[in-house]
Amino acid sequence: MDGGAAFLTKREASGPRRLSAGAADRVSLILIAALALLFLTQIWAGLALRGLFADGAFYAAHLWLARGFVIIEPSRLTAQILVQAPVVLGMRLGATRPQAVALLFSLSSTLMPLLLTGSAVLILPRSQRHLALIPLFVFLAGSMSSAFASVADGPFAAAYCCLLLLMVAVAPLSPARLGLILLLSIGCLRLYESTAFLGPLLACASWQRARQTRG
Amino acid sequence: MIAALLLIAGSIQAVNDILHPRVPTNRASFVQGLVGLDWLWMPDGGANIPALAGLLAFLLLPFGLLPAHRRFWAGVMATVLFAGLAIAAAILPATPASAFAARGNACLIAAVVFAWFLITQHLPRKNRAMPRYVSWIAVLLTLTVMIGNARADLDWARYRAALHAELRRATGLIPFPPKTEVAILSRDTWPWASPLMSVWFAPQRQVRSLLLNQPGSGVQPFDPASLAPHLPLPLDAALAAAFRR
Numbered sequence: 001m002d003g004g005a006a007f008l009t010k011r012e013a014s015g016p017r018r019l020s021a022g023a024a025d026r027v028s029l030i031l032i033a034a035l036a037l038l039f040l041t042q043i044w045a046g047l048a049l050r051g052l053f054a055d056g057a058f059y060a061a062h063l064w065l066a067r068g069f070v071i072i073e074p075s076r077l078t079a080q081i082l083v084q085a086p087v088v089l090g091m092r093l094g095a096t097r098p099q100a101v102a103l104l105f106s107l108s109s110t111l112m113p114l115l116l117t118g119s120a121v122l123i124l125p126r127s128q129r130h131l132a133l134i135p136l137f138v139f140l141a142g143s144m145s146s147a148f149a150s151v152a153d154g155p156f157a158a159a160y161c162c163l164l165l166l167m168v169a170v171a172p173l174s175p176a177r178l179g180l181i182l183l184l185s186i187g188c189l190r191l192y193e194s195t196a197f198l199g200p201l202l203a204c205a206s207w208q209r210a211r212q213t214r215g
Numbered sequence: 216m217i218a219a220l221l222l223i224a225g226s227i228q229a230v231n232d233i234l235h236p237r238v239p240t241n242r243a244s245f246v247q248g249l250v251g252l253d254w255l256w257m258p259d260g261g262a263n264i265p266a267l268a269g270l271l272a273f274l275l276l277p278f279g280l281l282p283a284h285r286r287f288w289a290g291v292m293a294t295v296l297f298a299g300l301a302i303a304a305a306i307l308p309a310t311p312a313s314a315f316a317a318r319g320n321a322c323l324i325a326a327v328v329f330a331w332f333l334i335t336q337h338l339p340r341k342n343r344a345m346p347r348y349v350s351w352i353a354v355l356l357t358l359t360v361m362i363g364n365a366r367a368d369l370d371w372a373r374y375r376a377a378l379h380a381e382l383r384r385a386t387g388l389i390p391f392p393p394k395t396e397v398a399i400l401s402r403d404t405w406p407w408a409s410p411l412m413s414v415w416f417a418p419q420r421q422v423r424s425l426l427l428n429q430p431g432s433g434v435q436p437f438d439p440a441s442l443a444p445h446l447p448l449p450l451d452a453a454l455a456a457a458f459r460r
Contacts, residue, residue, distance in 0.1 A: 031354045034361060037357075060415070061436075075228075075237070099450070146317040181218050185217070185225075186221055201333060
């Protein structure tokens with residue numbers, strides 16, 4: 001029953017009912033292994049062109065025809081530019097056959113939310129790593145429920161906002177990071193319709209941090 | 216502070232985009248999908264297991280505040296419930312239409328999580344075990360959605376195989392549903408995408424046939440009837456001809 005230690009407080013785990021000192025670490029390791037498996041199934045989806053499902057087939061066709069960015073939803077400018085950037089870069093580097101464009105688009109739309117979630121986890125200082133559960137839960141409970149339709153911009157926008165929240169509220173600030181926060185905030189001007197309710201929450205986090213830093 | 220102002224400006228812009236959408240019917244279908252719980256279950260598609268798993272995870276999180284011995288049993292209960300969902304995710308087919316209807320879920324969940332974070336971040340953390348319990352729920356959730364995603368990958372491979380078989384069987388335009396209808400072709404086909412999928416997944420990259428959309432599927436990106444007389448065409452030539460204006 002070692003796994004039970006995962007549910008005990010530190011004090012309880014170190015007391016007479018100590019079940020296992022490394023239980024928390026083991027849970028973290030299992031979580032990392034499970035996420036690695038999930039990443040593999042997402043790579044599989046990308047390689048199998050699952051990203052072409054629904055509007056994906058249309059976007060891939062127009063990306064190939066335009067040989068550049070295809071902004072169909074101006075209200076999602078940032079999301080569409082960032083998801084299409086690897087495709088456009090690939091085309092500039094010579095991947096101009098339609099199959100290659102479709103593959104790049106499928107991989108990009110499938111993996112981008114996961115990569116942004118990973119970035120949000122990596123910017124956290126070691127002492128705050130438990131907050132990695134914020135982007136993880138948004139990704140697992142929200143983004144994965146629409147993973148089959150990876151062309152949707154919602155999961156990308158959510159992961160983008162998670163990264164911005166953790167940078168604004170938690171990550172140590174440096175001139176470079178402040179610049180990145182500013183850049184990401186500019187991106188929120190045309191990120192996704194959900195900025196209507198995520199924006200005020202992020203603004204509140206920025207305001208709290210600004211007050212804290214000044215204090 | 217500049218970031219906060221930019222974020223507020225972005226929110227105002229987003230409200231404007233919601234009030235004045237590019238395609239009003241898209242907004243209507245999004246709202247209908249959300250309110251009608253299409254993201255969770257559709258009569259002809261079944262349950263969206265990854266969405267159900269996400270919902271279960273959120274329902275189970277408050278149990279992490281229980282005293283240790285009760286929290287242990289909450290963890291056991293969570294493991295059993297997620298095991299059941301994981302089995303369902305492996306057995307039941309993936310639900311592409313529900314997945315599309317769930318496209319706003321991540322942002323809605325983010326809003327709840329962000330609000331919780333902002334409210335609680337300055338409170339003293341009395342219970343150090345909460346993150347460990349939450350981590351265990353995250354493990355169970357990850358494994359369940361991973362199994363669901365692998366099942367979705369398999370279903371997608373079956374859809375591609377069924378489409379290939381249909382496209383090989385005939386030349387020219389193929390009415391939908393095809394005579395040798397396979398269930399997965401109906402379930403995993405996006406209403407207006409069959410002709411375009413026939414181009415993308417043409418056998419040997421030679422477009423000889425186009426599977427038509429279901430009757431009444433609405434606007435389609437190109438008219439298959441105008442492309443059909445030019446077939447067979449290589450994939451790139453077919454794509455260029457399909458969208459030639």
